[in-house]
Amino acid sequence: MTEFGLFELETVVVGQPKRSRWRSYKGPSLTVSTVEGTLLAQVTHTDDTRFLLTGTSGELITEIARHAGFAQFGSVRFRFTDPADREVGTAVARGLVKTRQLSVQTERGRRLFLTRLGHLSDEWRLTETDPEQSPAPEVLGRVTVSSVDAWLGLQRYLLEMAPGLDAGERRTVVASTVCLHLLRRPPGDSASPA
Template sequence: MPESDLFAREALVVAQPKRSRWRRYTGPALAVSTVEGTLLAQVTHTDDTRSLLTSVSGEYVVRIEKSSRFGQFGPVRFRFIDATDHEAGTVDARGPVKTGQLSLRTAHGRALLLTRRGLLSTEWQLTESDPHRSPAPEVLGRVTVSTVDGWLGLQQYAVVTDPRLDTSERRTVVTSVICLHLLRRPPDSSSTPA
């Protein structure tokens, strides 16, 4: 599936695939699918600093590279590298609660913010200005998290974007949701979500 088809949709679901409680899981870390459940792409972690988004057919879509100057206590930056080996966007997370707000930059330089509505909220809003400082910024999308398996704590993120966003902007938004999951539940971590 071409990248343009994957990110042309206004609504996608990024979720941890269901797995057996009794067997070691060896599948992808995350699955990207339509709202109806059709699998479109998968995310695998190559190590703690790199993840790979591939289509169902195995075609490389985006590589996510994570860097942090001061380990888990300092700011974290994610870079997205597309199939042509060009930077396709970035995400920056700062502050003591790094999942409170993510600063996104698309391949074309557009700055966006993915901001949690409150400390205990399960919804993030996509805007161009800070909703905590501006009176009422225009909402360009929403990300809602839910738990699909309470026993294992598997997470699902429903991503809905404004029809005015282009394919490269949607790519940045969907990839930032993968980064959000990595911040909340790092690979091979048994820690509770932030």
């Protein structure tokens, strides 16, 4: 399977790779794999504003650029671009609890919402309408977080996407899940996740 085939899968895992407690870690920030553990892609960062989703052979799949607003009160915007620097999606987090909801726009302009069920919930639901405005929106996917290593606080995100999402929409959902992690655990931050 080519790395670009990862956007054809309905279920993938985005997670922090396991690492030694005693040595400094120099690998990717996150990996994208199948549920069985086959590596499909990885996320690296050059600074706190630019993150690269690359295939296993190193080719760029998607770049994620982060733009933060004024202090904790401003919004955080993410822009997704392909290797030709064309925008292929965006995600915006607003409010004091920025991990509550991401407003997502796909390459074709479809608007989606990735919403956490509650402040302490480990699940986000992907819907086409805002759950606060529509009491029972159709669920197009789920992102469930779990801990890989409680001592180090490593996180794992299981993405389950509806069969009706196309490859471009799935790319946006995978990139948005990376954004969720960045909002919860910024690079170099050892604090507990939000």
